[in-house]
Amino acid sequence: MKHDNSFAVDVMPSVEIRMREMLGHGTAASHACRHLDAGGNRVRARLALDTARILGLPEATNIAVAAASELLHNASLVHDDLQDGDTTRRGQPALWARFGAASALCAGDLLLSAAYAALVSAATSRTGRAVAVMHEAVAATIAGQVDDLSATSDLSFERAIDIAGAKSGPLIALPVRLCLILAEIEDDRHVMRAATLLASGYQIADDLSDLEGDRLAGTTNIVATSINAGHSVSSARARAAAYARAQLAASRDAARTVPRRAGLPLAALADRVETGLAGMRVMEADHAT
Amino acid sequence: MKHDNSFAVDVMPSVEIRMREMLGHGTAASHACRHLDAGGNRVRARLALDTARILGLPEATNIAVAAASELLHNASLVHDDLQDGDTTRRGQPALWARFGAASALCAGDLLLSAAYAALVSAATSRTGRAVAVMHEAVAATIAGQVDDLSATSDLSFERAIDIAGAKSGPLIALPVRLCLILAEIEDDRHVMRAATLLASGYQIADDLSDLEGDRLAGTTNIVATSINAGHSVSSARARAAAYARAQLAASRDAARTVPRRAGLPLAALADRVETGLAGMRVMEADHAT
Numbered sequence: 022m023k024h025d026n027s028f029a030v031d032v033m034p035s036v037e038i039r040m041r042e043m044l045g046h047g048t049a050a051s052h053a054c055r056h057l058d059a060g061g062n063r064v065r066a067r068l069a070l071d072t073a074r075i076l077g078l079p080e081a082t083n084i085a086v087a088a089a090s091e092l093l094h095n096a097s098l099v100h101d102d103l104q105d106g107d108t109t110r111r112g113q114p115a116l117w118a119r120f121g122a123a124s125a126l127c128a129g130d131l132l133l134s135a136a137y138a139a140l141v142s143a144a145t146s147r148t149g150r151a152v153a154v155m156h157e158a159v160a161a162t163i164a165g166q167v168d169d170l171s172a173t174s175d176l177s178f179e180r181a182i183d184i185a186g187a188k189s190g191p192l193i194a195l196p197v198r199l200c201l202i203l204a205e206i207e208d209d210r211h212v213m214r215a216a217t218l219l220a221s222g223y224q225i226a227d228d229l230s231d232l233e234g235d236r237l238a239g240t241t242n243i244v245a246t247s248i249n250a251g252h253s254v255s256s257a258r259a260r261a262a263a264y265a266r267a268q269l270a271a272s273r274d275a276a277r278t279v280p281r282r283a284g285l286p287l288a289a290l291a292d293r294v295e296t297g298l299a300g301m302r303v304m305e306a307d308h309a310t
Numbered sequence: 311m312k313h314d315n316s317f318a319v320d321v322m323p324s325v326e327i328r329m330r331e332m333l334g335h336g337t338a339a340s341h342a343c344r345h346l347d348a349g350g351n352r353v354r355a356r357l358a359l360d361t362a363r364i365l366g367l368p369e370a371t372n373i374a375v376a377a378a379s380e381l382l383h384n385a386s387l388v389h390d391d392l393q394d395g396d397t398t399r400r401g402q403p404a405l406w407a408r409f410g411a412a413s414a415l416c417a418g419d420l421l422l423s424a425a426y427a428a429l430v431s432a433a434t435s436r437t438g439r440a441v442a443v444m445h446e447a448v449a450a451t452i453a454g455q456v457d458d459l460s461a462t463s464d465l466s467f468e469r470a471i472d473i474a475g476a477k478s479g480p481l482i483a484l485p486v487r488l489c490l491i492l493a494e495i496e497d498d499r500h501v502m503r504a505a506t507l508l509a510s511g512y513q514i515a516d517d518l519s520d521l522e523g524d525r526l527a528g529t530t531n532i533v534a535t536s537i538n539a540g541h542s543v544s545s546a547r548a549r550a551a552a553y554a555r556a557q558l559a560a561s562r563d564a565a566r567t568v569p570r571r572a573g574l575p576l577a578a579l580a581d582r583v584e585t586g587l588a589g590m591r592v593m594e595a596d597h598a599t
Binding site for chain 2: 043044045047048049050096100103104122123124126127129130131133134135137138140141142144148149152153155156157159160163164166167170171
């Protein structure tokens with residue numbers, strides 16, 4: 022899907038270059054680059070760039086935050102695919118399926134560490150605080166992943182939604198939180214709520230479009246939890262779609278209360294996911310098949 | 311083995327606390343703590359504390375650098391054990407053997423990320439540079455690990471030594487390099503050489519003491535590479551010990567040229583490894599069985 026923001030499009034090549042610079046050279050770096058080269062919509066990088074523009078941050082900072090957020094997201098994808106045994110990603114073999122588990126572990130570690138280097142690649146007086154907030158987001162993501170890994174087949178609809186939000190929310194909130202910190206705005210209390218609701222609303226939309234495939238593959242699917250609990254397929258679909266719309270509306274409301282209008286790109290993302298509820302994919306799922 | 315430096319002993323409890331604070335709460339944090347609780351000599355933390363003392367850094371900085379260096383080392387152990395299939399660590403089941411591969415992957419990621427948070431837990435004006443140098447060390451360690459993983463059974467003695475230095479040198483150099491940066495000394499060119507020679511000298515000493523066990527287990531062992539190449543056991547042992555002594559002497563020489571006598575703790579560590587060449591273990595091997 023094309024992005025309609027010309028500013029973001031102009032700076033994205035610099036973000037792509039920064040990500041690769043931070044990975045350096047060698048086998049693990051080339052595996053990590055191979056993963057980056059396979060595509061992805063760079064939603065988190067674009068969110069960072071759009072938010073930074075509203076806050077009037079310097080371009081060097083914008084590129085650093087965008088590259089850091091995206092490196093972290095890709096680290097989580099590489100390690101999640103390995104843990105979940107997902108064999109494909111972005112229509113290609115997952116990194117572990119192509120190069121082996123040990124290589125994917127190394128490449129994911131390198132991506133994770135490179136995210137911190139990218140974050141400090143633009144000098145600011147608030148680097149320490151930004152690093153601390155990034156670790157907070159990583160720790161929260163890992164906690165969400167642990168919950169996801171321990172989810173059983175009798176998972177309830179509500180719990181599945183909570184897990185989706187807990188796992189993906191922190192890394193969606195992160196670019197916005199980092200921009201606020203670097204703009205010296207401490208009030209980020211609505212960002213996490215907006216991002217968590219957006220993440221779960223998105224996951225429902227994605228699971229609606231993947232329902233048949235996930236049921237065949239036996240993969241966790243939020244809509245399928247309703248079917249497992251006795252709903253008909255059409256009632257489970259309707260219930261999930263209504264729930265997703267409510268989550269996305271609440272996400273937008275929370276995003277609009279972020280200071281200095283810095284939540285508007287997050288609100289726009291919620292809009293795009295809602296538009297996409299008919300089946301169009303606007304973000305990359307953590308469980309893309 | 312008891313450490314003879316009373317300063318370091320006094321501050322170590324604060325380092326232990328800082329490491330755990332950075333891990334936070336939840337399942338992954340408790341797994342990571344379980345790994346830390348299993349022991350280890352904290353050689354890298356003590357090296358940080360001893361170096362920082364010589365440079366007159368503030369105590370808050372010393373604790374931050376020590377905790378960061380040790381968290382990183384332990385992240386590498388958790389992921390290495392998983393990759394190498396080593397089932398025991400510090401006389402207990404390795405984390406993956408106890409809690410499963412997915413849990414060990416999460417705990418290692420958390421330890422890695424927490425190292426960055428620990429590093430910035432003391433405010434300094436040189437945080438950005440310190441983070442960049444830490445990533446450099448992580449990337450170099452990963453490159454060494456990739457080489458180690460791809461080593462074949464016909465590995466030469468010299469190549470095995472190079473791999474040992476490349477894999478463990480960067481994280482031994484790191485605490486010293488961080489202290490120098492935070493003391494605003496940019497000249498760290500001898501630190502990496504001293505640490506790489508120390509790491510390989512140590513690994514030879516360790517492989518000398520583990521020779522029989524490693525040969526039975528089929529684990530890579532530097533001394534065994536000479537036996538595989540046709541040396542008798544006693545000639546291979548003598549050759550390896552002489553080589554290790556030379557590496558350690560060269561390490562000491564390099565360490566002594568580090569500015570402001572900041573390499574002396576590294577030189578002292580080389581001394582202790584040499585004393586231990588008779589079989590005493592003074593550092594933890596990356597391939598401890």
